[in-house]
Amino acid sequence: MRIAVIGAGVMGLATGWALKRRGHEPVVYEQFEIGNPHGSSHGRSRIFRLAYAEDEYVRLAQEALGLWRELEAESGETILELNALVEIVGALEDSTAQTLERCGVAWERLDREEAEARYPIHVPEGSFVVVQPEAGIARADKALQAFARELDVREHMRVRPDEVEADAVVVTAGSWVNELLDEPLNVKVTRETLCYFRPDAGGLPVPSVVSFKPDLHIHDMYSLADPKYGLKVGAHHQGAEADPNVPGEPDPALIERITAWARGTYRLADPDPVAAETCMYTTTPDETFILERRGRVVVGSPCSGHGFKFAPAIGERLASLAVA
Numbered sequence: 001m002r003i004a005v006i007g008a009g010v011m012g013l014a015t016g017w018a019l020k021r022r023g024h025e026p027v028v029y030e031q032f033e034i035g036n037p038h039g040s041s042h043g044r045s046r047i048f049r050l051a052y053a054e055d056e057y058v059r060l061a062q063e064a065l066g067l068w069r070e071l072e073a074e075s076g077e078t079i080l081e082l083n084a085l086v087e088i089v090g091a092l093e094d095s096t097a098q099t100l101e102r103c104g105v106a107w108e109r110l111d112r113e114e115a116e117a118r119y120p121i122h123v124p125e126g127s128f129v130v131v132q133p134e135a136g137i138a139r140a141d142k143a144l145q146a147f148a149r150e151l152d153v154r155e156h157m158r159v160r161p162d163e164v165e166a167d168a169v170v171v172t173a174g175s176w177v178n179e180l181l182d183e184p185l186n187v188k189v190t191r192e193t194l195c196y197f198r199p200d201a202g203g204l205p206v207p208s209v210v211s212f213k214p215d216l217h218i219h220d221m222y223s224l225a226d227p228k229y230g231l232k233v234g235a236h237h238q239g240a241e242a243d244p245n246v247p248g249e250p251d252p253a254l255i256e257r258i259t260a261w262a263r264g265t266y267r268l269a270d271p272d273p274v275a276a277e278t279c280m281y282t283t284t285p286d287e288t289f290i291l292e293r294r295g296r297v298v299v300g301s302p303c304s305g306h307g308f309k310f311a312p313a314i315g316e317r318l319a320s321l322a323v324a
Contacts (some may be wrong), residue, residue, distance in 0.1 A: 001167045002166045011314055012170070016153075020151060026152070030149075034144050035141055036092060039174045041144060044141055044227045048082070048135055051100060058099055058100065058105060064312050067313055080135050085119065086129050086130070086210075088123075089130060090126060095130040106134065111129075112127065117131035139227070148266050162295050167295075170298040170321075172300040175322050177304075191281075192234060193234075196226055196228070198230050199267060208225070221233065222238060229275065250277060255276055281304070289302070290302060
């Protein structure tokens with residue numbers, strides 16, 4: 001089959017990789033270049049975790065883990081660096097422990113002193129930690145290059161589905177998705193802010209940490225290791241709506257909130273961020289993914305701000321839709 005993919009972010013490249021493994025020769029079009037800072041896939045790291053409140057996301061992450069390992073073996077790149085995910089909670093039911101238990105995923109409970117001895121974090125009085133060891137980060141930049149290694153990627157080409165000759169066209173255009181579809185998706189595009197810090201790790205591993213809004217299992221803030229500065233921290237789904245074609249800067253108010261949270265959550269060598277940047281989110285009302293076929297067009301966007309970890313598994317699904 002002649003298959004085109006529009007958008008060479010992580011989902012488009014993962015789809016190309018999955019198609020290549022099926023014996024196809026997809027052409028991937030990218031309006032900028034691989035790893036560009038305008039979309040949702042750039043940077044050095046993204047959280048990888050199996051910990052979710054929903055069984056289906058745990059299962060999808062387990063599938064993705066196996067595929068990430070296959071990509072590592074094929075490419076010779078180390079993409080996953082698993083220094084654990086930490087949930088700081090006051091009650092076990094506020095964590096993902098019950099879901100992990102149902103899905104057969106290892107987890108561990110640490111009291112405050114044990115957690116602070118193992119990781120460079122602060123645990124408030126009255127709280128404890130649930131650790132999911134098989135978690136940490138995916139090296140985003142290395143992942144993009146590994147997926148793209150044997151693909152025909154045509155950079156600096158902005159095309160529409162009706163402009164390419166193909167039996168199927170996979171649209172993985174992130175925040176630009178509604179510019180390419182005849183029937184728009186019900187999505188919100190926001191520009192999110194994240195900051196980088198230097199942790200006072202003292203040789204300890206820097207875990208990923210997620211915090212939750214009170215009484216709701218909804219992420220509020222998130223953090224993860226960064227290969228350059230040590231620590232990356234973001235405010236999840238807190239950014240203002242934005243046009244991806246208009247450049248934007250980090251939100252000063254969010255930088256303040258992120259900094260306050262980082263100071264309270266990690267031991268820091270420097271209390272102030274050393275850098276800040278933005279990342280686009282394209283989000284459905286229920287924060288799930290859209291993977292569907294419309295005639296010869298396969299829609300693989302958005303991923304609602306939490307899709308990177310699942311990329312190889314999403315790529316498999318989009319490839320299956322494309323060749324159906």
